[in-house]
Amino acid sequence: MEYFIEQAANYTECLNKIRLKYGDRVTILNQRSIRMGGFLGLFAKDGVEIAGFTQNSYAKDVRIASTSVSPQGIPHTLEPKRNVDFEAEKKKLVEMGTAGKKENSTWLKAMADMADDVKLIKEKLDKNGAAVERDEHPSLVRLQETMELNDFSSSFTQNIIERCKKEISFEGLNDYDVVQDKALEWIGESIGLYKEEKFYKRPRIMVLVGPTGVGKTTTIAKLAAIFKIGSGNASPISFCMITIDAYRIGAKAQMEVYGNIMQVPVSYVEDYNDLKRVIAQYSSDVDMILVDTIGKSPRKSVELGEMKQLLDACGPSAEVHLALAATTKCSDIKEILRQFEPFNYRSVIITKLDETIRMGNVISALAEKGKLVSYITDGQKVPGDIQKASVVRFLINLEGFNVKRSKIEEQFPIDESEQVQWRK
Numbered sequence: 001m002e003y004f005i006e007q008a009a010n011y012t013e014c015l016n017k018i019r020l021k022y023g024d025r026v027t028i029l030n031q032r033s034i035r036m037g038g039f040l041g042l043f044a045k046d047g048v049e050i051a052g053f054t055q056n057s058y059a060k061d062v063r064i065a066s067t068s069v070s071p072q073g074i075p076h077t078l079e080p081k082r083n084v085d086f087e088a089e090k091k092k093l094v095e096m097g098t099a100g101k102k103e104n105s106t107w108l109k110a111m112a113d114m115a116d117d118v119k120l121i122k123e124k125l126d127k128n129g130a131a132v133e134r135d136e137h138p139s140l141v142r143l144q145e146t147m148e149l150n151d152f153s154s155s156f157t158q159n160i161i162e163r164c165k166k167e168i169s170f171e172g173l174n175d176y177d178v179v180q181d182k183a184l185e186w187i188g189e190s191i192g193l194y195k196e197e198k199f200y201k202r203p204r205i206m207v208l209v210g211p212t213g214v215g216k217t218t219t220i221a222k223l224a225a226i227f228k229i230g231s232g233n234a235s236p237i238s239f240c241m242i243t244i245d246a247y248r249i250g251a252k253a254q255m256e257v258y259g260n261i262m263q264v265p266v267s268y269v270e271d272y273n274d275l276k277r278v279i280a281q282y283s284s285d286v287d288m289i290l291v292d293t294i295g296k297s298p299r300k301s302v303e304l305g306e307m308k309q310l311l312d313a314c315g316p317s318a319e320v321h322l323a324l325a326a327t328t329k330c331s332d333i334k335e336i337l338r339q340f341e342p343f344n345y346r347s348v349i350i351t352k353l354d355e356t357i358r359m360g361n362v363i364s365a366l367a368e369k370g371k372l373v374s375y376i377t378d379g380q381k382v383p384g385d386i387q388k389a390s391v392v393r394f395l396i397n398l399e400g401f402n403v404k405r406s407k408i409e410e411q412f413p414i415d416e417s418e419q420v421q422w423r424k
C-alpha cells in the first residue's frame with residue numbers, strides 16, 4: 001500500500017495521473033480545490049488535489065472512503081466510513097505480521113503505521129465538517145457558497161445541488177458555467193408569477209394587506225398610477241382609493257398627498273359598515289377600488305382577525321394581495337405568509353427591492369410555500385418605482401452569478417400581451 005497526494009488542473013486529469021501511477025485499485029481519502037503554481041501567490045491557477053492510497057487485499061478494511069473510483073471518473077461524493085476501529089485494525093495487522101513469515105513482518109508493520117496515518121487524516125476530516133463537505137465537486141461547493149451569499153435557504157440550496165448531481169454529467173460539473181446556467185434556470189423556474197385575470201367585473205376591488213411599514217400605502221399609490229395611466233395594452237381606468245388606516249398620525253396626510261398627485265378621490269373608513277357604504281357609493285362610478293389597510297404586526301393575530309372581518313365588507317370577489325419587504329429574513333417571510341393565510345391573498349407584492357442585494361430569501365420562501373409574485377417595488381418615488389414582477393428582474397440581481405441576460409430573457413420571456421377587459 002502506498003499513500004499518495006496528486007495535483008492536476010482538474011479532476012479527470014488528476015484521476016488519470018493517479019491511475020497511470022498507481023493503477024485502478026486506489027482508494028480516495030480526500031479531494032479539494034487548490035491554487036497551483038504561481039509565484040508569491042501571483043499567477044496561480046485553480047487545480048484539484050486528490051489524496052488516497054493504493055489498495056490491496058489487506059488494505060480493504062482500512063478504507064475510510066466508501067467510494068472507489070468509478071469507470072467514468074471521480075466519484076460524486078466521498079462518504080467517510082465512520083465506524084472503523086483503527087486500534088483493532090492496527091493490532092490485527094501487527095499480529096498478522098508477527099505470526100506470518102519474516103519477510104512479511106516489516107511490510108505489515110509499515111502498513112500498521114499507515115493505519116495510524118489514515119486515522120489521523122480521518123480525525124482531521126471529522127473535526128472539520130467543512131472539509132467533509134468539500135468532498136463535493138468544487139463546482140457544487142462554489143454554487144453552494146454563491147447561493148448562501150444570496151441568502152437562499154439551505155433547503156432550497158440543497159435541492160438545487162441535488163438536482164445538479166442528478167442531472168449534470170461529470171463533464172458538465174467540471175465546467176462551472178454549465179452548473180451556474182442550470183442553477184439559474186432552476187431558480188428561475190421556481191419563481192411563480194401571478195397572472196392577472198383576463199376579465200374583471202366592475203368595480204375590481206384590490207386590497208393590500210401586510211405587516212407595518214412594508215410600504216402598503218406607498219404601493220397602493222404606485223398601483224393607482226399604473227392603472228390610471230394604463231399599463232401594457234390595458235387602457236386607463238377610473239378608480240378611487242379607500243384607507244382604513246385612519247387613526248395613525250400622518251396616515252390621512254400621506255393618503256391625501258397621494259390622492260392629490262393622482263387626482264383621485266380618497267375615502268377613510270373606520271368599520272365594516274363604513275367600508276360597505278363607501279364601496280356601494282363608488283360602485284357605479286369607478287372601474288376599480290384600491291383598499292389600503294392597517295399593517296398590524298403579524299404576531300397579533302387577534303387584530304388581524306378583526307381586520308379580516310372588516311374586509312369582508314369588500315365582498316367575495318375582492319382580491320387581496322400581500323405586501324412583503326425584500327429585506328425580511330427567509331424564516332420571517334414564511335411566518336408572515338402563514339399569518340396572513342386567512343386573507344386568501346392571491347399574490348405577494350415584494351417591496352423595497354432597492355434596499356437589498358440579496359433576494360434568495362424571498363425566492364426560497366415563495367417557492368417553498370408555493371406563492372405567486374405579482375409586482376415588485378424598488379424605491380420611494382410615487383408615482384414610479386413599481387413594475388410587474390418578472391423572473392428576469394429577480395435573476396439579474398443575483399450576486400456572484402454570471403447572469404447572461406439575453407439567455408434568461410429567452411428562457412423567461414416577459415408577457416407583454418396581458419390585456420384586461422372590463423365587464424359591466
Ligand SMILES: Nc1nc2c(ncn2[C@@H]2O[C@H](COP(=O)(O)OP(=O)(O)O)[C@@H](O)[C@H]2O)c(=O)[nH]1
Pocket residue numbers: 210211212213214215216217218219295351352353354355377378379380385
Ligand atoms: N426604499 C424603499 N422604500 C419604500 C418602498 N416602498 C415604501 N417605502 C418606504 O417605506 C416607508 C413605509 O411606507 P408605507 O407605505 O407608509 O408603509 P405601510 O405602513 O405598509 O403603509 C415609507 O418611508 C416609504 O417611503 C420601496 O419600494 N423602497
Ligand SMILES: [Mg+2]
Pocket residue numbers: 216217218245292293295
Ligand atoms: Mg400605511
